[in-house]
Amino acid sequence: MRYAETGYNLEVDLSRGNIERVATDPGLTELHLGGLGTNARILWDRVPPETEPFSPDNLLIFGTGLLCGTPAVGANRTIVTTISPQTQLMAFSMMGGFWAPELKYAGYDKVIVRGKSPELVYLWIRDDKVEIRDASHLKGKGALETAELIRKELKEPKAQVAAIGLAGANRVFFASIEQGRSSASRQGLGAVMGSKGLKAIAVRGTKDVNVARPAEYLELCNEVLKYIQFRQENPIPGVIPILAVLGSPQEMAIHDEAWHTQNFMWGNSRVRRKDFWTEEVAKKWTETMESMRKRLISCYNCPLKCGATIAVPGHSTYMMKCFSKLTYTMAAFSDLDFGFRIAQRATEYGLDGYSTPQVMAFALELYEAGILTDQDMPGMPAGTEERFYWLLDRIARREGIGDVLADGTSWAAQRIGKGAEAYAHNTIKKHEQLPLKLSMLNPIYFLMYATGEKMNITQIEGQFPQGPFLTMEEREAFVKDWFQVPDDRFKRYLLDWEPRGERANPYYPTVEMSCEIVDWQERMHYIDDALGTCAGLSSFHMKPPYHMHNFPRFISAGAGIEMDEAGLTQVARRNRTLVRAVNIRRGLRRADEKPPEDHWKKRFPELEAQLLDAYYKFKGWNEQGIPTKETLQELALNYVGEDFLRRGILTNDNGSPTREKQAETK
Amino acid sequence: MGEKKKKIIKTIKIDVDKCNGCRACEMICSAFHAAPRYSSNNPERSRIRVIHDPLRDIYFPVYAGEYTAAECMGRDRYVINGKEYDECALCRAACPSRGLFKEPDSGLPLKCDMCEDDPPQEEPLCVKWCLNDALIYEEREEEVEEEEVKLDEMEIGLEELANKYGLQKVTEAISRMSKKGEV
Numbered sequence: 001m002r003y004a005e006t007g008y009n010l011e012v013d014l015s016r017g018n019i020e021r022v023a024t025d026p027g028l029t030e031l032h033l034g035g036l037g038t039n040a041r042i043l044w045d046r047v048p049p050e051t052e053p054f055s056p057d058n059l060l061i062f063g064t065g066l067l068c069g070t071p072a073v074g075a076n077r078t079i080v081t082t083i084s085p086q087t088q089l090m091a092f093s094m095m096g097g098f099w100a101p102e103l104k105y106a107g108y109d110k111v112i113v114r115g116k117s118p119e120l121v122y123l124w125i126r127d128d129k130v131e132i133r134d135a136s137h138l139k140g141k142g143a144l145e146t147a148e149l150i151r152k153e154l155k156e157p158k159a160q161v162a163a164i165g166l167a168g169a170n171r172v173f174f175a176s177i178e179q180g181r182s183s184a185s186r187q188g189l190g191a192v193m194g195s196k197g198l199k200a201i202a203v204r205g206t207k208d209v210n211v212a213r214p215a216e217y218l219e220l221c222n223e224v225l226k227y228i229q230f231r232q233e234n235p236i237p238g239v240i241p242i243l244a245v246l247g248s249p250q251e252m253a254i255h256d257e258a259w260h261t262q263n264f265m266w267g268n269s270r271v272r273r274k275d276f277w278t279e280e281v282a283k284k285w286t287e288t289m290e291s292m293r294k295r296l297i298s299c300y301n302c303p304l305k306c307g308a309t310i311a312v313p314g315h316s317t318y319m320m321k322c323f324s325k326l327t328y329t330m331a332a333f334s335d336l337d338f339g340f341r342i343a344q345r346a347t348e349y350g351l352d353g354y355s356t357p358q359v360m361a362f363a364l365e366l367y368e369a370g371i372l373t374d375q376d377m378p379g380m381p382a383g384t385e386e387r388f389y390w391l392l393d394r395i396a397r398r399e400g401i402g403d404v405l406a407d408g409t410s411w412a413a414q415r416i417g418k419g420a421e422a423y424a425h426n427t428i429k430k431h432e433q434l435p436l437k438l439s440m441l442n443p444i445y446f447l448m449y450a451t452g453e454k455m456n457i458t459q460i461e462g463q464f465p466q467g468p469f470l471t472m473e474e475r476e477a478f479v480k481d482w483f484q485v486p487d488d489r490f491k492r493y494l495l496d497w498e499p500r501g502e503r504a505n506p507y508y509p510t511v512e513m514s515c516e517i518v519d520w521q522e523r524m525h526y527i528d529d530a531l532g533t534c535a536g537l538s539s540f541h542m543k544p545p546y547h548m549h550n551f552p553r554f555i556s557a558g559a560g561i562e563m564d565e566a567g568l569t570q571v572a573r574r575n576r577t578l579v580r581a582v583n584i585r586r587g588l589r590r591a592d593e594k595p596p597e598d599h600w601k602k603r604f605p606e607l608e609a610q611l612l613d614a615y616y617k618f619k620g621w622n623e624q625g626i627p628t629k630e631t632l633q634e635l636a637l638n639y640v641g642e643d644f645l646r647r648g649i650l651t652n653d654n655g656s657p658t659r660e661k662q663a664e665t666k
Numbered sequence: 667m668g669e670k671k672k673k674i675i676k677t678i679k680i681d682v683d684k685c686n687g688c689r690a691c692e693m694i695c696s697a698f699h700a701a702p703r704y705s706s707n708n709p710e711r712s713r714i715r716v717i718h719d720p721l722r723d724i725y726f727p728v729y730a731g732e733y734t735a736a737e738c739m740g741r742d743r744y745v746i747n748g749k750e751y752d753e754c755a756l757c758r759a760a761c762p763s764r765g766l767f768k769e770p771d772s773g774l775p776l777k778c779d780m781c782e783d784d785p786p787q788e789e790p791l792c793v794k795w796c797l798n799d800a801l802i803y804e805e806r807e808e809e810v811e812e813e814e815v816k817l818d819e820m821e822i823g824l825e826e827l828a829n830k831y832g833l834q835k836v837t838e839a840i841s842r843m844s845k846k847g848e849v
Contacts, residue, residue, distance in 0.1 A: 071697055071707060073690075098689075105708060148721070157719070180720060206710035206770050214704035218697070229797055294723045298688035303797035305686045309723055317721045 003212040004559035010108045015115030034066035036529035037575040039081035049585040053085040054195040056116040065532015069104030069209040071221045074534040076300040084187040086173040090582045096299035097182035102160040106205030117197035125203040135199040142348030143178035163200035164190045165350030167396045172406040174355035181307040181319035185352040212560030227545040248536035251325045252308035255286045266330045268361035269426040269435035285336040315344045324353030331357030332388045349396040355432040360391045362409045371418045431455040441506040441600045443514040449595035462540040468497035484547035515618040526572040574635040581640045628654040676780045684800040685725040691792035713778040717755045730767035731758030733775035
């Protein structure tokens with residue numbers, strides 16, 4: 001018997017209308033666990049680097065984490081993997097909610113979609129019965145609307161539905177896949193789903209999920225539950241509200257937005273409003289929240305309430321999570337009421353709440369600068385809020401200027417020309433970033449921004465405080481019960497970290513320490529992404545209930561795969577390296593690993609080069625960021641090394657061919 | 667007439683306003699009742715179900731109660747605070763008219779047993795796992811009249827069950843119940 005996982009994937013070929021239930025190799029689970037790990041393996045094996053994102057040969061993989069559907073609290077993440085139309089690299093956005101456990105209960109670990117359907121269809125999975133069904137009547141329907149209609153026509157109110165809206169159908173490069181209270185939003189997965197003619201996947205499962213050593217496993221779950229309770233009752237002192245307690249930031253629960261509104265940038269990530277958060281604003285926003293928020297809600301098997309049902313008068317109800325609460329508001333220099341209203345429409349369209357507002361603010365900046373003119377924007381209304389709606393509709397429909405903007409700021413700027421590139425200033429690897437602009441370079445964040453394969457800071461940061469505590473008393477208090485550290489030396493790094501002086505940013509933490517810290521932070525995310533545990537209970541947080549010391553026990557007792565800390569570290573490295581390998585094969589090199597120029601005012605080119613050199617070395621990569629043959633061998637990824645040699649990506653002495661070196665110096 | 671006896675009545679208070687819809691209660695109930703204990707879980711086997719309709723803000727945990735042999739007459743609708751509930755959604759019975767509270771493999775009715783265990787659990791596990799306190803365990807003492815078992819009534823009931831499911835299934839159920847030490 002297979003434990004934690006079901007041992008079966010569903011292979012769906014939409015070109016031929018073929019569906020197969022395929023037994024998976026347990027050896028691959030041992031090597032990669034599940035979720036992102038096995039997704040990456042499938043993508044490496046089956047999607048050659050020349051594959052275009054919208055080609056029928058591109059795969060769209062819905063993978064559940066290894067522990068999804070077991071009693072592990074908050075193990076509910078679906079990891080969706082494909083090639084991104086925006087970055088042209090591997091995309092692996094994730095969603096919480098209820099979809100992944102439901103798929104496990106239906107008896108599958110993954111749904112792997114290939115090909116392209118000539119007509120719009122949806123997939124209906126009901127345990128062993130799987131059908132490709134006509135979706136022509138759902139064309140143009142909103143993402144949530146689609147889910148409701150499907151549940152109704154199937155007479156299955158308990159079916160979990162992941163669907164795209166108009167934006168996905170029109171291949172907007174930042175289209176999301178929406179699933180009730182959650183979504184896989186980043187990197188344009190919805191566009192790939194749209195390109196395959198797939199409107200939705202509905203699933204309902206009524207089978208068992210087994211664990212290997214039940215009593216031991218339950219004990220571990222009980223410990224996690226208990227610690228969650230402790231953490232919520234004892235917020236971490238001296239840090240911002242959303243980091244003090246657990247959860248995918250408790251944006252829907254808190255009213256105090258002083259930190260985000262006064263430290264993050266408004267508009268096209270340009271303007272800081274240091275005095276924005278007045279008593280008057282606080283009162284108004286609290287009223288808006290109280291009047292529109294119906295209930296705080298959770299994902300499957302998780303006590304934290306990170307989402308909320310939002311009912312805006314005159315609009316259909318939707319569910320909102322996390323920072324989308326403020327992205328539209330701040331990009332449009334507006335208020336929370338506007339943010340909630342426009343997010344409703346954007347959710348039905350199926351659009352990423354990070355990229356979309358920034359693309360619209362970028363367009364309005366180009367218009368103010370005269371680079372886009374009335375000819376480009378015929379009939380655009382006057383006020384900023386009205387303009388946001390006007391742009392949103394055009395982007396989702398790819399109409400007029402919307403067709404250009406629908407590719408995201410980087411590609412749009414290239415197409416528009418006339419100096420528009422300077423306005424697409426907040427991207428990494430062509431992917432829009434959170435609107436954050438700071439003063440002094442932080443070496444840890446430099447490395448995370450530069451090298452994170454996900455291009456989203458929240459998907460790599462965590463564990464280690466974002467800045468030094470002011471006093472030694474605070475630091476000592478923090479490290480006192482910091483048992484999550486993989487090694488006690490991390491406590492020393494924090495104790496010695498000062499806000500000013502010799503032991504301050506950018507030279508402290510030192511290059512070596514920064515490498516170690518980033519490696520730990522990233523490792524925890526890769527473990528979450530393989531197991532399906534939510535970063536809000538784990539990698540995103542300082543002092544989380546899931547950590548390096550209990551994860552191996554979860555894997556042993558849950559999946560029956562003997563695991564220790566060294567073994568798990570190795571699996572995480574393997575998965576992380578394989579994701580990089582997919583991207584290296586698609587052309588990613590050192591020259592691409594750059595945070596936005598204006599992310600920090602004070603930059604240190606020499607130090608930054610040192611950081612990158614040291615980190616690559618630490619990871620076992622060459623100076624171009626390419627994993628070396630030895631590293632690949634050590635991680636049982638020999639086949640990757642052979643492929644690199646065959647393609648001339650690596651030479652026998654682990655160098656990279658001169659062509660690329662020249663490109664780098666240029 | 668029987669004599670008066672003191673009895674502990676175990677109840678679970680349900681506060682629907684506090685339910686966050688995570689369905690941990692369903693998961694842990696099915697895990698507790700798996701054999702061996704916790705070896706598997708499957709909300710479909712759970713004796714508590716969260717009736718939910720997120721967009722209409724309906725979250726309603728319901729426990730499996732007694733089995734009823736026949737469908738009831740009325741299928742009324744209740745409107746509570748502007749939300750419309752089907753009467754069936756609020757009903758605890760395992761009944762012939764719906765699939766709820768039936769063991770998916772055998773079709774046998776399921777009933778909440780308050781996680782009776784030896785040694786006893788502090789509280790039913792759904793309550794323990796509900797950190798939002800939508801489910802609160804309460805015990806109260808009541809004086810009840812111990813009634814003598816009226817055999818004829820029970821026999822009538824059994825006969826009805828046998829008519830409905832066939833004698834074989836009923837016999838199996840009784841033998842299973844006695845093995846588990848239930849009822």
